[in-house]
Amino acid sequence: AQKVTQAQTEISVVEKEDVTLDCVYETRDTTYYLFWYKQPPSGELVFLIRRNSFDEQNEISGRYSWNFQKSTSSFNFTITASQVVDSAVYFCALEADSNYQLIWGAGTKLIIKP
């Protein structure tokens, strides 16, 4: 069975704090992709990152960083020095079949307070 779990339903932090969003996945496939998307209040889903299962290198993009650990089946997302504009719902997703379909986590609502 394939599954994505985002156990944190909602996180609230004060601006400039660091925050980590957790994502745990399940799949029996050896080749798969992991994604993070951001959905601000406007509703549009913004692509943040795609990670191949064979690439365990962590990635940093500005204030965003991702930690991929196959040993724990996790793909966590950290925002450093959070800003109010980071407030959104963040979705983690898994693609493990050749049909390009995504298995979605339930999403984590991130609230950054000024």
Place this chain on the structure above:
Amino acid sequence: GAVVSQHPSRVICKSGTSVKIECRSLDFQATTMFWYRQFPKQSLMLMATSNEGSKATYEQGVEKDKFLINHASLTLSTLTVTSAHPEDSSFYICSAINLPGTSDTDTQYFGPGTRLTVL
């Protein structure tokens, strides 16, 4: 790059009417597009996979006669909600993926969504 547009962004209609939603890939070609439905405070629910030049593949529980999908070109897919009723009110989102063989084939790029309200 990888921009997907959706039109209209918002529509209000009377019960019984049909509504067409367009999804376009603006700067890339897409043989495959996806249509999702999202209820408030919930994750995305895949409705169907739209394939250029062939019939769409619907997920279990989605009525194909109610949600008509046409993918007539490599840049356009349409979703028509036929005889809409209040329970069809929702946020509909499309996504598109680049052609097979491109570096980002596995990445879905999303449109801005269409909020449908059926009175």
